[in-house]
Amino acid sequence: MHFTAEDLFDVTFAPEPLPLVELAMTLVAAQRTDERAVFGRWRTRVGRELPGAVRPLLDLLRPDGQNPQFVEPYARDLEEGLAAVRRAGARLTPDQWHTTAGRAPGGPGWVRALSDGDREAWDHLDAALRTAHTALVAPHWPRIRQAFRADVAWRARLLAAHGIKACLAGTHPSARWTGTVLEFDGPPAYEVHLGGRGLRLMPSPFWTGRPLLAEGPDGPDGAPLLLYPALTPLPLVDAGTAGGALDALLGRTRAALLQALVGGRTTSELARDLDISLPSVSEHTRTLRAAGLITTRRDGKAVLHAATGLGVDLLRSGG
Structure with missing residues (x-):
């Protein structure tokens, strides 16, 4: 850029977050295979509980995230968003529909019906979005x-x-x-x-x-x-009220991990002290490192982590 x-x-x-944008990201995340330590159990649960009426949406929303924007309108509530989906879909060009249909793993039939303006197909899309929102987004909003x-x-x-x-x-x-x-x-x-x-x-x-x-x-x-x-x-956002400002920002486990790293720890020591798995420690430290809150270096077979000045400053401000 x-x-x-x-x-x-x-x-x-x-x-603010937008319901149909987050719904699209939910369905994309459910199909991805990365970040298993964080999303693994969540994906398993979604795959098991996903209503059958929602599955056609997977023809539109693929794991790479490069998806048609008409199903991700910038609308603040569900009803406004569903109306925007129909308006935006009607404005897509034949080339845009051809690209969308070509990405559908289940074949282009249902997507082709949408591009032809088939009323039943559009009602089907509306129902699928409503069902998916009720099952996957509304309970976690x-x-x-x-x-x-x-x-x-x-x-x-x-x-x-x-x-x-x-x-x-x-x-x-x-x-x-x-x-x-x-x-x-x-x-x-x-x-x-x-x-x-x-x-x-x-x-x-x-x-x-x-x-x-x-x-x-x-x-x-x-x-x-x-x-x-x-x-x-x-999956790392605690349900209910967080224990403090830092918990709300990082999640309780990640906040505790950052606190532990003021004195420095190895990956194994963090797993032992916080009673979490080694893969979970790796996922947490990767994110904290990307945010500039910790540094990581290898010392022989051990991997050492420590809070940065920015991380310590955040701990002070968060109490």
């Missing part, structure tokens, strides 16, 4: 909002302490700056020139891949939207 000075001055956060707000609070603090470049580079472990160009590793490869439009940031507690860039709510002339993995994935 190529930034101008004007773009760097106009980086903002989305004001307070936790989704908590993860969203905690990430925005953390990025704002990172922005204040270290500047906009550190804030943006912290959205993914592969992110790096070359001058005023922000780069992420991984396919597909493409370049975007923001050209003074700015950028809007949206964390998702379900997305686990590299950040996704999409057209923003104001259309092609407005700021694009960068959707990136929230600091705390949904």
Whole structure:
């Protein structure tokens, strides 16, 4: 992503999570195979409990996240979103429908019916979205909002302490700056020139891949939207009220891990002291390291972790 000075001055956060965007990310996350230590049991449960009426949505929403935006409208409630899905779908070009149908693993039949304006197919899509929202998003909406707000609070603090470049580079472990160009590793490869439009940031507690860039709510002339993995994935967000500000931001286990790392620990010591598995420790430390809160180095066969100055500062501010 190529930034101008004007773009760097106009980086903002989305004001809140959006139900159909998070629904799409939920169905994408359920099909991915990464971050098993965090999402493994959650994926198993979703696969077992997913209503049959929802499964056709998997033809539209693939694990790479590069999905048709018409099923992910920027709407603040479900009814507004479902109406927006129909309006946006009617505006898709034949080429866009052809691309969407070509990605469907179950064959293009149902998607082709949508492109032809078949009323029964569109009613089927509406019912599938409603059912999926009821089963997968609505019961967890307070936790989704908590993860969203905690990430925005953390990025704002990172922005204040270290500047906009550190804030943006912290959205993914592969992110790096070359001058005023922000780069992420991984396919597909493409370049975007923001050209003074700015950028809007949206964390998702379900997305686990590299950040996704999409057209923003104001259309092609407005700021694009960068959707990136929230600091705390949904399976790590505690249900109910968190024990403190730091728990709300990081999740209780991750906050305890950061506290333990003020004095430094090996991976095995963290697993023993916190009574969690070694794969879970690895997932937690990877995320804390990507956020600049800890450092990791190898000492012989052991892997040593320690809190950074930024991590210690966060612990102080969080009590």
